[in-house]
Amino acid sequence: MTTWRTSHFSLLEQFNVVAPDTSQAMGSLSMIRFTVRVHPGSSTRSVGGTHGGALQVHVLARAIDNAATNEVCDVLAEAFSVRPGAVQCIRGARSRTKLIAIEGNGDVLAGQLRTLQSSS
Numbered sequence: 001m002t003t004w005r006t007s008h009f010s011l012l013e014q015f016n017v018v019a020p021d022t023s024q025a026m027g028s029l030s031m032i033r034f035t036v037r038v039h040p041g042s043s044t045r046s047v048g049g050t051h052g053g054a055l056q057v058h059v060l061a062r063a064i065d066n067a068a069t070n071e072v073c074d075v076l077a078e079a080f081s082v083r084p085g086a087v088q089c090i091r092g093a094r095s096r097t098k099l100i101a102i103e104g105n106g107d108v109l110a111g112q113l114r115t116l117q118s119s120s
Contacts, residue, residue: 030106034113036076038096040068047079048119054097055117069093076100080112 037051042058049056057075061067073087080087082104092098102109 029103031101031103032106032109032113033090033099033101036072036098036100038063038068038072038098040096045071045075047075048116050117055113063094063096066093069098072098072100076102079116080104080109082109 035054036057037054039056039058040061040063042060044058045060046058047055057072059068059071059075061071069089073089074084077084077087080102082102086103088101090099090101
């Protein structure tokens, strides 16, 4: 797996850059990392648009006992057409701004991310 120095990782997170992990240890799978801005307690579940450069995710669950974070992972798994276990919250489990990692085909996932960010 590619090792990220703290300074490089912080820069990626600061500028919301898609960071594909090009490791071949998992076969053809790779990983993308990106930030999301969560809107808990919304009336509908949706993914799309940006807020300060982060992908917006609206979830029904309130931010109680990680319910919103768990629903964010489920909603993103549906939006990116990956299994739920492929989505992880790397940082910000108790924050509205989260760093998310998704395992899969990095090129396809990056394309889906760009599409979701440009939708409203």
